[in-house]
Amino acid sequence: MPSPVAAEAEALAKQEKRTMSEIMREAFRRYQRQREWDEANAYGRAKAKAKGITEADVVRLIKEFRAEEAAGNQPAGRKRIAHGSSHGKTIGPTEPRQGRKKSFGCSAP
16 A cells, blocks of 8 residues: 555544554445445446436336336336245346346445
């Protein structure tokens, strides 16, 4: 790590009464979450592009999806699960997410 960056990190650790190890672990976890978020975002953008969906379409599509759900209809491309902790909630899409690993605890930065 370059000296100026190391000095800033050490000063921050001292100010927050944390070890350098804690600071580095947190930095790595944040980097990891950001990278997972970026990958998920890129996946979604690629799927949208392939289906011809633009950012301008998103709000309308969400409203249509929610209206179908509220009316008790099963939105297209989605399936319902009837067991487990989701209590029959809609999950989807029905197509497999090839090339994507399952990630737990990932949230938007």
